[in-house]
Amino acid sequence: MLKLSAGPLRAAAVAASLLCAPAAAEEPITVPAERVASFKAPEARQAVAVDDRFFYAIDNRAIVKYDKKTGDRVAEWKGPSDGPMVHLDSGVVVDGKLYAAHSNYPGWPMVSSVEIWDAATLRHVGSHSFGIDRGSLTWLDFYNGVWWGAFANYNQPLAQIPFADGNQHTQIVRFDDEWRVAEAWILPKALLEKFGDMSNSGGSWGPDGRLWITGHDKAEAYAVTLPEAGSMLRWAATISLDITGQGIAWDRSDRQVIWGIVRGAKGENRVTASRVALP
Template identity: 55%
Template sequence: MTHLVLLFLQLVSTFDAAEARQGVAVDAAHFYAIDSRVIGKYDKMTGKQTARWQAAPGSTITHLDSGVVVDGKLYCAHSNYPGFPMKSSVEIWDTGSLTHIGTHDFGVRWGSLTWVDRHNGFWWATFANYDQVIDGKRYGGKENTVLVKLNDKWQDLQTWTFPSRLLSRFGEMSNSGGSWGTDGRLYLTGHDAPEIYVVRLGESGGMLEFLETIPAPIAGQGIAWDRSTPGHLYGILRAKRQVTVLRLL
């Protein structure tokens, strides 16, 4: 069951970023605003864009989602949404040059990859399914959304489903963003609600435990804890094309 809200997120700053439509990633000096086929790199202090990557015409990269920076590389969730069957991959960039340097293809499995993160020596990812009706049928059914724990070879180790009380917060959509906090809890978002959902793992796989909902000046989509500045979280306001910086109180 959910609990009373114990946490609060304070807005610290807001930056305009034309690419802020799907998510945001962050490292010590920059944040990376992510659109379906475009990524903008911005100075964290000034908000000035320092680099930009755009998929070439005919590229297989069509629908990027959330991202995370690990050891100088930007990892982004990618899918063929709203195509069917659902196909997913992780796309990788060098953060220095913002050059696309690699991919891991999951193929047709689990659903539509919406976010990926690194935590405790493992990769974590949500493969979303939706109640949204496309071509006359539900796009996977959101009850089939699953969190997957993976090793360094992207092989699955454990999976968790989402409780119905959390799924109901997503409307006809699904889990869009996720980032592990230093408190060992997982922070999730839906598609457009100004909320962040805190969960922890059920033991030995199974179902996530929904702990609380935190109101936040975001509009769902991808989020990222700033691991160079403890307690700071980055999100986006999609309609305004803005990146928001929040502080956990």
């Protein structure tokens, strides 16, 4: 097992700093965005991760590394159909390693793990298993020295999965240094309705100090902030993007640019980048 140590979490200080994010209005505001790049990437079916030079298109059992300027393929990793990787989801690059959320979706009971690759070579270098936990881990991000993620639950049975509990059981979580859940929050009903029968698929902390999340299909991302009290996140803003839901990634080398994917017909998938006019 390989893990990134965040050092002392100073949880109270972290929470206090995030509570200073812009407060939500009665109705979520709309934030404008303009697409600035689009690249063909057949593997972009689940998510995209990004660092200063490359983007990483993520599929269930494959990751392909592309040059951010040219769109040229640089490296790839593919897992066998009978291997331990079943459903890779959103990813993030931290200190030269690509961390990806992973689950056995659409298997039952839901089982999740974090899988780790060397970002330079795409060699798999580590794993942390949650086993049967709160749902399917769909994304993770490292922000303010802390790991965050989401465990998704769903409304509609798929295959033999009895998703009777519904997507209201989806939880956004903060992990401690040992990948244990330190805190957890739920999403407001109005935002859950945006997800339909599915759930929260992607998440990435923005340069505005707010967490931006996505659903499974809609061409939108939603800013949420931690509440001053209680357990429900506040829906603060919405961006319309050239995406089809799924995993997103704020570009921390180019402030106000967010990356996403478009799942097209017959494998005509794309990775997109949009410049967002954050307040």
